[in-house]
Amino acid sequence: MGARLPTLDEVVYGEPNPGGARKSCSNCSLWVGAKQRCLLHGELDVSALMVCGYHVPGKPLARIPSDYQGVPQDPRASGLVLTQRGTACDLCAFFRHGRDPRFGTCVGLSVKGDTDPNHHPKVHTRGCCSRWTPSILADAITAVYELVTRRRK
Ligand code: SF4
Ligand code: SF4
Numbered sequence: 001m002g003a004r005l006p007t008l009d010e011v012v013y014g015e016p017n018p019g020g021a022r023k024s025c026s027n028c029s030l031w032v033g034a035k036q037r038c039l040l041h042g043e044l045d046v047s048a049l050m051v052c053g054y055h056v057p058g059k060p061l062a063r064i065p066s067d068y069q070g071v072p073q074d075p076r077a078s079g080l081v082l083t084q085r086g087t088a089c090d091l092c093a094f095f096r097h098g099r100d101p102r103f104g105t106c107v108g109l110s111v112k113g114d115t116d117p118n119h120h121p122k123v124h125t126r127g128c129c130s131r132w133t134p135s136i137l138a139d140a141i142t143a144v145y146e147l148v149t150r151r152r153k
Contacts, residue, residue: 005110006131008121016126017057022086023128025050029058037064041080042072051087052078053130083134088126090142093135097142101125101149108133 025031026048038046094108
């Protein structure tokens, strides 16, 4: 028998952004877009489609606050990565679409207190967690799913 999958409580899970956009620096309140800087990453160039584990949903800043004295984070520790379309469950290898476009099933997590390995939790399509595993296949499936569900409306 394989190792038990983590539960939602055991990963760092982020609810969808207000408005539902996929998470990226472009919708993080710690990003200074005009300077391509992040308040947490010092002098590092941080572009709009990057993202890290400290994402704070909100409007990016117009400028770096004059009194700001942050200690730069190590990008390996913050998990800074460049993405194609931001991060979200629907671009993750563990996500399975359902009938409702707002939710799906995460086969990379188990249900708390449920020992059946075939049971997995329902997650928001535009949520995300620290187990996010980008996948070209998931990306392609989501593009087709979006096309089909848009046509159905
Ligand atoms: S690197 Fe992380 S904290 Fe900085 S702007 Fe991007 S998502 Fe936000
Ligand atoms: S689908 Fe991926 S990002 Fe979403 S909860 Fe599961 S492992 Fe995390």
